[in-house]
Amino acid sequence: MMDELELLKKDWQKKGAELPKLSFDEIQNMLWKKSSSIVRWILIISVLEISLPQLLFLFPSIRNSMALLDNSTFNLGLLILSIFYYAVVVYFIYLFYKRYREISVLENAKTLMDKIILTRKTAFYYIIFSLSMFFVFFLYYALEMYFVDDVLMSIDGFEEVLKKRTLEEIRTMVFWGVILGGFFFTLVMGGIYFLLYGILLRKLKKNYQELKRLEI
Incomplete structure (x- = not known):
């Protein structure tokens, strides 16, 4: 049995010697391209x-639901939040483009590691910001529902519910309903973010570790 194992090992070593070996520069170049x-x-x-969320407004149902929220105070606040959100996201996109351009120009392994x-x-900061803003939008909507009657009354079936419950009860129910909805939506988006971006970031981390190992 031992003789057979030794023969197998020798055969494998012989085949391994025939396989092409990559040089340090070739491995570094592969990691650079992957990164x-x-x-x-x-x-x-x-x-x-x-870009994709903007396509939702092509659907009449989405446009009509937004039209129900025809309150100047609500729309002004929503506009300010939206401008802030998109401005920061555009800045992050610029940073990603800048990182891509920097990594595309190979200098040396140390520089590549720093860029990674x-x-x-x-x-990571982009993910945290986006998830935080998702919840802030829901929180703002919930506060408007609670404090601005015009926004609250725009909900379908409000008149029927008002016959059974007081206005204060409806405000409280809607407020916490929106808060809980926003919390679960943020959790779901967090799962999607960390799955989608997480896969890419783990690959970058693996490339970094390979480069670090080569540098030693």
């Missing part, structure tokens, strides 16, 4: 993320 491709995908996903760390930090 550049990953950052490009992060950039593409972030652009799609800010910077890209991972940028993506």
